[in-house]
Amino acid sequence: MDLASKLEKLSLELVQKNDYLYKVSVKIDQLESLLLSFINEFNYITLDSINCRDDLEDGLFTITYCLQTEARDHIVMVQTSIERETASLPTMHTIWPQAEIMEREMHEMFGVDFPGHPTLIDFALEYWDNIPPLRRDFDTLEYVNSMNPFRGQRTDALDTKEEMKKKREAKKAAKLKAEQEAAAKAAQEEQNNPKQEVSGDE
Amino acid sequence: MFGLDKGDKMESGFYGSSLKCKFEESGLANTHAIMEKAVRWFESRSIFVVAYGTGCGAIEMPPTFTSRYDAERMGVVGVATPRQADLIILSGYLAYKTLRRVIRTYEQMQKPRYIMSLGSCPINGGMYWDSYNTIKKLDDYIPVDVAVTGCMPRPEAVIDGFVLLQERIRNGEKAGWEKYDENLKFYKDNQKRVLGGHVDPAYETDWYNLNGGGIA
Numbered sequence: 001m002d003l004a005s006k007l008e009k010l011s012l013e014l015v016q017k018n019d020y021l022y023k024v025s026v027k028i029d030q031l032e033s034l035l036l037s038f039i040n041e042f043n044y045i046t047l048d049s050i051n052c053r054d055d056l057e058d059g060l061f062t063i064t065y066c067l068q069t070e071a072r073d074h075i076v077m078v079q080t081s082i083e084r085e086t087a088s089l090p091t092m093h094t095i096w097p098q099a100e101i102m103e104r105e106m107h108e109m110f111g112v113d114f115p116g117h118p119t120l121i122d123f124a125l126e127y128w129d130n131i132p133p134l135r136r137d138f139d140t141l142e143y144v145n146s147m148n149p150f151r152g153q154r155t156d157a158l159d160t161k162e163e164m165k166k167k168r169e170a171k172k173a174a175k176l177k178a179e180q181e182a183a184a185k186a187a188q189e190e191q192n193n194p195k196q197e198v199s200g201d202e
Numbered sequence: 203m204f205g206l207d208k209g210d211k212m213e214s215g216f217y218g219s220s221l222k223c224k225f226e227e228s229g230l231a232n233t234h235a236i237m238e239k240a241v242r243w244f245e246s247r248s249i250f251v252v253a254y255g256t257g258c259g260a261i262e263m264p265p266t267f268t269s270r271y272d273a274e275r276m277g278v279v280g281v282a283t284p285r286q287a288d289l290i291i292l293s294g295y296l297a298y299k300t301l302r303r304v305i306r307t308y309e310q311m312q313k314p315r316y317i318m319s320l321g322s323c324p325i326n327g328g329m330y331w332d333s334y335n336t337i338k339k340l341d342d343y344i345p346v347d348v349a350v351t352g353c354m355p356r357p358e359a360v361i362d363g364f365v366l367l368q369e370r371i372r373n374g375e376k377a378g379w380e381k382y383d384e385n386l387k388f389y390k391d392n393q394k395r396v397l398g399g400h401v402d403p404a405y406e407t408d409w410y411n412l413n414g415g416g417i418a
């Protein structure tokens with residue numbers, strides 16, 4: 001059975017994005033069985049990534065599993081939605097070991113729970129006790145400004161434009177002076193021994 | 203008086219030749235001051251560095267210390283652990299998680315100890331100014347002796363930083379670690395503010411009995 005007819009039987013739509021990229025949206029209760037059939041029947045054996053998108057307006061998280069074939073010639077994106085409030089997903093670490101770290105990160109950044117996951121502890125952040133930082137209701141700017149205010153301006157700060165102008169003018173003046181000096185020196189030398197040059201010519 | 207003549211550049215070859223004893227000028231009586239000056243001079247010429255690659259600037263460390271720019275000709279050598287180091291180089295932005303480890307590392311170093319930061323990130327956040335997880339002003343948390351600007355600073359700039367630090371050591375200027383000891387409460391309060399009190403182990407804090415602890 002090919003992929004399209006199999007999905008038709010499950011009344012799912014396979015959207016072809018380009019030569020090698022497909023997308024299929026699925027309800028959360030069908031997710032696990034569909035992922036397993038992708039592995040067992042269609043050889044999509046590799047999990048590339050698990051991504052999360054925060055649809056704040058709809059109260060949903062949109063989760064995308066990217067699977068790749070063994071031959072690395074096709075990718076399918078399996079998309080599903082979960083409630084933002086409860087935010088719970090089945091863990092896939094028993095199928096793909098790499099899912100463990102991906103889910104751990106998602107747990108930290110979006111606050112998604114994975115019942116049965118062995119290591120749902122701190123990942124990149126430590127002791128974080130605020131809203132998970134990649135949720136859209138977390139006001140990053142306000143948090144940053146309250147935690148890490150900018151350094152005040154220097155009291156002895158100079159105007160860069162003016163300083164550069166002064167510098168350029170000083171450089172010009174120095175160059176001019178050097179040129180004049182060199183010219184004067186040359187003139188003096190000529191005055192001191194003009195005969196030598198003449199004798200050299202002869 | 204011991205010391206390099208002003209204008210004597212460090213790169214001018216065999217530095218021993220530029221060490222001059224001008225005993226008459228300073229008067230032999232003040233031997234102690236002379237010795238101190240000598241010690242400071244030698245200290246400035248032997249700086250052991252632990253390079254902590256906190257951010258992107260770490261990539262400038264290998265050329266600085268190896269044959270291309272050769273920081274060793276100025277007496278600056280890399281070492282493996284903070285307990286053997288005089289100087290810690292923090293090369294770039296610091297996440298809270300990194301800051302926690304940097305404080306721990308810094309407090310393991312023996313005095314005198316110095317800190318050098320590379321890049322604009324430790325000065326004012328740099329391009330990570332709006333990150334929820336990155337500090338802006340490193341010198342609020344630990345005393346930075348030399349802040350080298352740039353994004354990222356070239357090895358020449360880093361070497362300039364070494365020269366500045368050496369000058370400061372030779373002149374006997376007040377170093378960061380002395381300020382740290384004097385204003386420990388200020389630093390510890392700032393650390394606690396962003397790290398939520400999870401700064402462990404609490405070496406210095408315990409020494410100064412600010413954490414309710416105290417070791418003999």
Ligand code: SF4
Binds near residue numbers: 322323329330352
């Ligand atoms: S100053 Fe630039 S090079 Fe250095 S850590 Fe920041 S962004 Fe990276």
